[in-house]
């Protein structure tokens with residue numbers, strides 16, 4: 779747990795650490811939970827469902843992977859924050875399933891900032907229109923809380939910094955808009971084990987850390 783404690787003391791109070799527990803057994807999650815940690819994240823619906831059933835109910839579960847609309851129903855009763863919303867249709871489905879469960883679900887809009895084809899997300903140039911459209915829909919059972927982005931997987935720190943700074947800039951722009959519906963820009967989720975320091979310098983206030991907390995993944 780030393781790595782976890784070191785990381786925490788490095789972060790201070792302004793930055794939320796989401797411990798990404800994908801592929802890790804529940805015993806490992808409990809070890810971190812027992813240090814007082816409540817925010818955990820997973821990237822697969824099935825894995826998140828069974829883990830949430832086995833683990834304490836006061837864990838705040840974050841979903842950070844690609845989410846298919848037909849699987850939202852499996853998460854809707856308990857998920858705390860979905861980081862990976864990149865279509866209006868997905869937002870609509872989350873809104874619908876949240877309503878069925880009589881709750882409001884927090885979401886982040888995932889922006890595409892990396893120059894890799896494989897990653898999901900709304901292109902930066904389309905974010906403003908995307909938010910306008912979200913606002914027009916007037917969803918009542920989701921709360922849009924901010925943005926998420928993943929930088930290119932490269933050793934080129936300058937490139938990573940530029941990508942994070944570009945996202946921060948959009949975040950600030952969107953924060954200044956007075957939306958009609960439930961859009962409150964407070965969370966900027968960027969930074970993983972390899973690039974969280976750069977992300978924080980660029981203005982991140984939520985980092986998603988797997989390897990540094992739980993050790994390397996085998997899968």
Ligand SMILES: *Cc1c(COP(=O)(O)O)cnc(C)c1O
Nearest residue numbers: 798821842970971986987988989
């Ligand atoms: C796995 C994952 C992380 C954590 O990655 P590490 O490099 O192990 O810290 C963060 N965000 C997302 C979306 C992930 O899938």
